[in-house]
Amino acid sequence: SVSPTSILELEVIHEIPLYRPFVEKWAQVESFQARPDDLLISTYPKSGTTWISEIVDMIYNNGDEEKCKRDAIFNRVPFMEMSCPGLLSGTEQLDTVPSHRTHLPVQLLPVSFWEQDCKMIYLARNAKDVAVSYYHFYQMAKMHPDPGTWDEFLGKFMAGKVAYGSWYDHVKGWWEKKKAYRILYMFYEDMKKDPKREIEKVLQFLGKDLKEEVVNKILHHTSFQEMKKNPTANYEMMPTWAMDHSVSPFMRKGMSGDWKNYFTVAQNEIFDAHYKEQMKGSTFKCQMEI
Numbered sequence: 225s226v227s228p229t230s231i232l233e234l235e236v237i238h239e240i241p242l243y244r245p246f247v248e249k250w251a252q253v254e255s256f257q258a259r260p261d262d263l264l265i266s267t268y269p270k271s272g273t274t275w276i277s278e279i280v281d282m283i284y285n286n287g288d289e290e291k292c293k294r295d296a297i298f299n300r301v302p303f304m305e306m307s308c309p310g311l312l313s314g315t316e317q318l319d320t321v322p323s324h325r326t327h328l329p330v331q332l333l334p335v336s337f338w339e340q341d342c343k344m345i346y347l348a349r350n351a352k353d354v355a356v357s358y359y360h361f362y363q364m365a366k367m368h369p370d371p372g373t374w375d376e377f378l379g380k381f382m383a384g385k386v387a388y389g390s391w392y393d394h395v396k397g398w399w400e401k402k403k404a405y406r407i408l409y410m411f412y413e414d415m416k417k418d419p420k421r422e423i424e425k426v427l428q429f430l431g432k433d434l435k436e437e438v439v440n441k442i443l444h445h446t447s448f449q450e451m452k453k454n455p456t457a458n459y460e461m462m463p464t465w466a467m468d469h470s471v472s473p474f475m476r477k478g479m480s481g482d483w484k485n486y487f488t489v490a491q492n493e494i495f496d497a498h499y500k501e502q503m504k505g506s507t508f509k510c511q512m513e514i
């Protein structure tokens with residue numbers, strides 16, 4: 225039988241596969257006017273966007289947890305290119321907030337962000353864990369086409385035939401841009417290893433000085449365990465027609481190295497060879513586990 229999700233297909237815009245409703249409202253994204261003091265959080269999907277967004281909101285609110293529970297994370301740090309019938313689009317929300325998030329590759333980012341020289345935080349996560357997390361997300365978030373089997377999905381991921389295209393091009397594109405723009409390039413694996421140090425890097429980048437007890441509060445509030453049970457951080461405030469947490473929770477495992485539970489030995493060998501080829505010539509380095 226054909227499930228409603230399996231009849232959805234991605235559109236392609238400037239060679240990047242993307243959700244149809246986003247593409248239909250593309251003109252609004254392209255013409256978006258960033259302000260010089262806007263902060264942009266940029267990631268390939270499933271790389272820890274929600275985690276770094278919660279950290280940034282806690283920093284802006286000086287570690288006040290109650291203030292950070294004022295609304296769902298997807299409204300506190302709006303998703304720039306998001307458009308979905310029945311929900312406020314990202315560009316409609318952006319005027320009222322200091323920080324935005326995007327999954328766009330560099331070539332699709334509205335030019336105003338470059339022109340205004342906005343500060344940007346890019347967060348990368350190793351490709352294998354991203355693929356596993358994305359596979360689960362494809363199943364629970366209803367705007368996706370049917371991912372097929374894990375093996376089929378992994379093939380699509382490697383070929384860049386998933387929403388937002390190639391992980392390899394995405395991380396490399398932003399890696400190059402950081403040479404010329406104000407980009408703090410972070411890694412999910414570093415955040416898992418030493419979250420306090422990484423929060424301090426963000427503070428420094430934003431020119432914020434907070435007392436150690438406040439930093440410790442941010443650390444606690446943004447841990448996986450706390451965010452998983454926090455309805456304003458765990459996406460349970462999304463309507464169930466958009467996300468079904470009973471299929472797979474948005475806050476799934478929050479660990480590094482879960483790919484080992486999914487990749488077969490053969491898949492891993494093929495993946496490693498392909499990875500080497502794709503990342504050839506780049507100085508980008510990422511830990512596959514911690």
Ligand SMILES: Nc1ncnc2c1ncn2[C@@H]1O[C@H](COP(=O)(O)OS(=O)(=O)O)[C@@H](OP(=O)(O)O)[C@H]1O
Binds near residue numbers: 273274360475
């Ligand atoms: N606090 C914290 N600590 C560690 N890990 C965390 C945290 N918050 C979210 N996550 C994990 O991040 C994955 C979701 O990524 P994104 O937020 O980028 O998803 S999205 O692209 O915005 O849909 C998803 O990863 P997986 O668990 O591997 O699926 C989340 O569990």
